[in-house]
Amino acid sequence: MAQGNGQSGNGQGGIGTKVSDNLREGMEKTKGAVQGTQLWSSIFRPGSIFRQGYNDSPRNRSYVIMNNVLYHLHPVKVKRHAVKVSYTLCLGGLSFFLFILLTVTGIFLMFFYRPTAAQAWNDIKTLETAVTFGSLVRNMHRWAAHLMVISVFLHMTRVFYHGAYKPPREFNWVIGVILLLLTLLLSFTGYLLPWDQLALWAVTVGTNMGGFTPVFGDEVKFVLLGSREISSDTLLRWYVLHVLFFPFIIVIFMAVHFWRVRKDGGISGPL
Amino acid sequence: MTEVPEHLLRRSRERRKALGLPVEGDDGDDAAPEASAEGGEPAAPAPAPAAPAPAASGGGGGALFEDLSQKTGVPAHLLERSARRRSQLTGEPMPGGGDAGGEVAPAAAAATAVATAPAPIAAGPDGHTHRLLTVVKAGSIQQTKASPVDKVHTWPHLLVFEFTALLAVTAVLTIFSALVRAPLLELADPNLTPNPSKAPWYFLGLQEILTMFHPMVAGVLFPGYGLLALGAAPYLDKNPKNNPRDRKFAVALFTVFIVAAAILAIIGSFFRGPGFNFTYPWADGVFFDL
Numbered sequence: 001m002a003q004g005n006g007q008s009g010n011g012q013g014g015i016g017t018k019v020s021d022n023l024r025e026g027m028e029k030t031k032g033a034v035q036g037t038q039l040w041s042s043i044f045r046p047g048s049i050f051r052q053g054y055n056d057s058p059r060n061r062s063y064v065i066m067n068n069v070l071y072h073l074h075p076v077k078v079k080r081h082a083v084k085v086s087y088t089l090c091l092g093g094l095s096f097f098l099f100i101l102l103t104v105t106g107i108f109l110m111f112f113y114r115p116t117a118a119q120a121w122n123d124i125k126t127l128e129t130a131v132t133f134g135s136l137v138r139n140m141h142r143w144a145a146h147l148m149v150i151s152v153f154l155h156m157t158r159v160f161y162h163g164a165y166k167p168p169r170e171f172n173w174v175i176g177v178i179l180l181l182l183t184l185l186l187s188f189t190g191y192l193l194p195w196d197q198l199a200l201w202a203v204t205v206g207t208n209m210g211g212f213t214p215v216f217g218d219e220v221k222f223v224l225l226g227s228r229e230i231s232s233d234t235l236l237r238w239y240v241l242h243v244l245f246f247p248f249i250i251v252i253f254m255a256v257h258f259w260r261v262r263k264d265g266g267i268s269g270p271l
Numbered sequence: 272m273t274e275v276p277e278h279l280l281r282r283s284r285e286r287r288k289a290l291g292l293p294v295e296g297d298d299g300d301d302a303a304p305e306a307s308a309e310g311g312e313p314a315a316p317a318p319a320p321a322a323p324a325p326a327a328s329g330g331g332g333g334a335l336f337e338d339l340s341q342k343t344g345v346p347a348h349l350l351e352r353s354a355r356r357r358s359q360l361t362g363e364p365m366p367g368g369g370d371a372g373g374e375v376a377p378a379a380a381a382a383t384a385v386a387t388a389p390a391p392i393a394a395g396p397d398g399h400t401h402r403l404l405t406v407v408k409a410g411s412i413q414q415t416k417a418s419p420v421d422k423v424h425t426w427p428h429l430l431v432f433e434f435t436a437l438l439a440v441t442a443v444l445t446i447f448s449a450l451v452r453a454p455l456l457e458l459a460d461p462n463l464t465p466n467p468s469k470a471p472w473y474f475l476g477l478q479e480i481l482t483m484f485h486p487m488v489a490g491v492l493f494p495g496y497g498l499l500a501l502g503a504a505p506y507l508d509k510n511p512k513n514n515p516r517d518r519k520f521a522v523a524l525f526t527v528f529i530v531a532a533a534i535l536a537i538i539g540s541f542f543r544g545p546g547f548n549f550t551y552p553w554a555d556g557v558f559f560d561l
């Protein structure tokens with residue numbers, strides 16, 4: 001990093017170089033001072049955190065991945081070009097991370113929410129005003145949900161422009177389209193839960209469209225709403241869909257999606 | 272019965288002989304106990320101590336096997352051994368006038384091998400105890416299809432980026448959430464329809480189409496066929512190239528789709544006011560909640 005700064009400073013001229021040199025010198029000095037302290041050397045004494053000390057060898061780099069159930073989603077080695085952020089823009093990984101974040105914040109919200117027409121809106125009002133961090137977590141859940149729709153959509157766009165949907169990955173593209181649909185459904189079912197005017201009427205518009213399904217429009221609408229009109233039954237139904245059914249389904253499809261990424265030869269490209 | 276490797280047995284016999292101890296099975300029938308122990312396989316070979324190498328007992332067959340070896344590419348001593356074994360099993364004389372088989376086969380069958388006769392042995396010319404089963408040409412089993420790929424370790428090269436990215440997103444999201452409140456309007460009232468009533472933003476493109484088409488077309492057929500077409504894209508697009516420069520049509524089509532969806536969603540979000548009529552956000556304000 002320091003090297004990069006120095007080089008860009010050279011490009012800009014004398015003053016930049018001097019500033020960055022001073023900066024680097026200062027950083028080196030601070031680094032030496034910190035690492036020379038008793039505290040630092042006792043915390044980072046070899047064998048203090050990692051009992052054997054961490055020896056950076058190819059073998060140990062492999063073990064980091066192999067011996068961890070989460071990292072094991074990845075292969076031990078990846079193509080060099082796959083590491084470039086400019087290729088994937090991290091969009092798929094971020095979609096997955098946002099899903100995890102939504103699960104965590106969603107579980108928090110479930111402690112304070114009852115899915116009935118009489119209680120739902122009041123529970124959210126209480127959550128916002130009387131629960132520690134309630135407002136922050138609700139906001140995070142909402143914004144992360146919108147962000148996930150965007151990131152999944154952008155991920156699909158990225159994959160299309162890279163032609164990564166072509167053989168052998170064509171079936172994984174189909175899984176991806178299903179995941180996009182499931183993401184939209186998760187977002188849409190969550191939209192009703194605050195039980196405010198925005199929720200009620202957005203869902204009314206949406207389900208009215210579903211009611212125009214050819215041949216069995218009325219049946220589709222009834223299944224969606226659990227009654228003739230949006231009611232407490234609809235709220236319960238969409239709540240269960242939102243917190244259990246769709247997460248369950250989407251996790252299965254995500255598992256297949258990630259598994260196929262590896263089975264189909266890792267990330268596509270380079271172009 | 273534990274199987275003791277032949278070379279150890281042989282070494283043991285030699286050592287006992289050297290020490291002047293009685294050697295078991297040294298009285299001329301050393302092939303017998305092995306043969307009977309192995310369930311009646313008549314020609315089960317047991318190594319005779321200090322047996323002469325088979326090449327030495329080959330007699331006049333050497334030249335024949337050399338010729339055959341030239342033709343087939345199989346080493347001569349293997350051909351010879353195979354022929355001897357065959358002659359033992361069938362009782363026919365060995366090709367090339369070898370006399371070993373004819374003598375040994377009946378002797379082994381009776382389990383009374385004469386010590387002076389060259390006993391059938393499992394060891395090759397240099398004392399090798401393994402046997403060549405088949406010769407497979409390298410090309411038929413070693414097909415290298417994958418070319419080497421330039422790879423790096425996932426830890427640290429990939430995980431570091433992923434960790435940084437998720438930290439950055441968490442930070443941005445937390446700060447944004449601390450600053451911007453998620454909307455919570457008044458309690459839902461089925462008797463009070465807000466004007467305009469809008470779907471969530473990702474469906475606003477469809478709601479925009481709803482102003483132009485019958486609800487069945489805009490709300491069901493359009494998104495339905497759209498998703499189907501999207502899912503079928505890899506099966507419709509047969510061009511194997513990956514680079515956008517080599518597939519201008521697909522890229523153009525997809526770009527049109529994306530841009531159209533974005534424009535419709537933006538119009539639906541910001542340019543539609545009461546009655547879902549067209550408005551300018553700078554003139555009449557924004558009728559949009561996330």
